[in-house]
Amino acid sequence: MEQTTPYSQVFVGDNRKRLDEVLTRYPAKRAGLLAALWMVQEQHGWVSDEAMAETASVLGLTPSYIKGVVTFYTMYHQHPVGKTFVQVCTTTPCNICGAEEVVEAFLEHTGCDDLGATSPDGKFTVIEVECLGACGFATPVMMNEDVIENVTPEKVPDLVKQYS
């Protein structure tokens, strides 16, 4: 992917200290990889090839190894996403309680054309997610780091406004 702005390093200053602290918890440096990738995503909003290269050099791994790990875990974004990333649980327990109508409402009110697409204003990306582990609070929706319980289509317009 073409980089229009210069890459800003993640593992410098406080972040470097944070990572070093994390690495003391494990007997092998590689074990810090998931935490390191979380730090990358916290700073950049996604995990770019440049970020994978930086992470690789910091942990003594290869960029291709990092890519293998990044592509395995669904929570690491491999491309930029909207300012608010919306994940609606549509697995069976929520599905039978109307989760697909919640998805439809999010697509409509955010202006996202389709699942996985970002709205034209760059504010939202909406996806279906498999089981969020909150089945008794159907339908749970993750908006960035917040889990909102008992979401119904009627509540969607307010949520979209709140996160705009």
Added chain:
Amino acid sequence: MGYPHKPHDKETVILSEYFGDAEARSYAGWVKRGGYKALKASLEMQPAEVIEIVKSSGLRGRGGAGFPTGVKWSFMPKEKSKPHYLCCNADEAEPGTFKDREIMRWTPHALIEGCAIAQYAIQAEITYIYIRGEFTEPLRIMQAALDDAYGNGVLGDDAMGSGRRLDMYIHRGAGAYICGEETALMNSIEGQRGNPRIRPPFPAASGVFGMPTTINNVETLAAVPHIINRGPEWYKGLSLNNEKSSGTKLFSVAGHIQRPGNYEVTMGFPLGELINDLCGGMRQGRTLKACIPGGSSVPILNREETESCLLDYEGCVEMGTMLGSGGVIVFDDSADMVYQTMRLARFYAHESCAQCTQCREGTGWTVRILERILAGQGEQKDLDLLLDLADQMTGKTICVLSDSCAAVVISTIKRFRNEFEAYIAGTREPAVVAVGVG
């Protein structure tokens, strides 16, 4: 208690006593409620004594497999020649299950205490609590509680004044159901893709970082302090005349039900009573059609089976299903069993780690065939094809994700074959199949 509801008088609240009580989250609040007495008592015993108590309590793994906990601990080498590790499996992602989430949200110190006792019993230097990445609130609460526990000398270089060092860290996952499989979880801690490992070697011989490791579920570990405090005989007594299934179990009830939530009952409690009394029964004007009693990976039950099923390990097996993780999914007469089977198959296809052919291909083809049936383009032979595929997916792979998908298909076709046939015969309107991502 049936969080978020008030406790029902048929419940036996032990693990869930403080659900909804925010004060129980702090170290001071937990100590006020009797916390950390069991850890102190354990640290004054020999590790083998602690294992013996847990063994004789009859506690079995609450994550799904139901393996006796004390026996699992006793597999760890007695003579220490290498570092030992404890992993706490908090990667709760089995559809229908949300009990570990509530344990961590409301009683984080109960889990820390249970982990510390287990860690001492198996002589581990470090516990890793592996929490799924989506559990942002439990992650926050657990981290605050861990900091609190370190600050108050529960953990660290002189744990509770015992002169022993106990360390405990949280490892955040990043979205992968399969990491709840114990060997995949260890790979994920090591910074690898979460692919399950071939066994043997078993974790007690070679686990995380190649060292002797024990992995236990959150609910299992949270039960341990109560067993230490009140004794194994007390715990054994919490059952329905069944020596093999003892204690209480948290059941997460979701789906078409009046009061979804977590309910804690003694082993052997009737499933029908859980649904009709504790959860308030079906929604207005609806009737019970089916129920998955132990999380999506166990066979589905029809109405009659649901009403006569007893909730313990043996009672569920008698009905042709399993207790699993205790995630109860209730379906009323409005549910389309063909569509929901497809949704569950889609879950397994999405979550397959893809290293075994039978699973990678089998889950994907199961979804495609079910979508074809739902679109009104199925043929009679498709049901045999699905069952044949399910047979090829059972008992042939490194882990049981493939078997779980097959169990859903086999059990639903067995009990609700007429619904599949209606789509194939064209007597039922084709369902619009929403296309999922991935």
